[in-house]
Amino acid sequence: MANRPTRFAELSPKWQELVRRMQRLNFGTLTNLRVVDGEPELFEDFESVATFRFPGDNSPRSEIAREDFALPAEVIEFIETLQGLYCRRIARVEVRHGLPFKMEVEDPE
Numbered sequence: 001m002a003n004r005p006t007r008f009a010e011l012s013p014k015w016q017e018l019v020r021r022m023q024r025l026n027f028g029t030l031t032n033l034r035v036v037d038g039e040p041e042l043f044e045d046f047e048s049v050a051t052f053r054f055p056g057d058n059s060p061r062s063e064i065a066r067e068d069f070a071l072p073a074e075v076i077e078f079i080e081t082l083q084g085l086y087c088r089r090i091a092r093v094e095v096r097h098g099l100p101f102k103m104e105v106e107d108p109e
Helices: 013-025 073-085
Strands: 028-036 039-041 047-050 088-096 099-105
Antiparallel strands (some): 028 047
């Protein structure tokens, strides 16, 4: 993004959808995420798998109820990293506390 987004409302609808997905998941993995022209695409082979912890709070993140909020540094870095990949398949994104923690990217070879 030309202007670095700092708030949820500044994101495109596709980025907002992905951030909301991570907030609902809270803990788990996203697989087969695609980046096309710098935007996330959730094609039919995309999967979102929740991890439940015992004991633990397995509900969505509290931010999911807000229309706007400041983006955490992890989300900003995640977006910038994915946009830098331009067009690529993201094999796996690990989500912790509703935030991207680490990801595995398909080798373009």
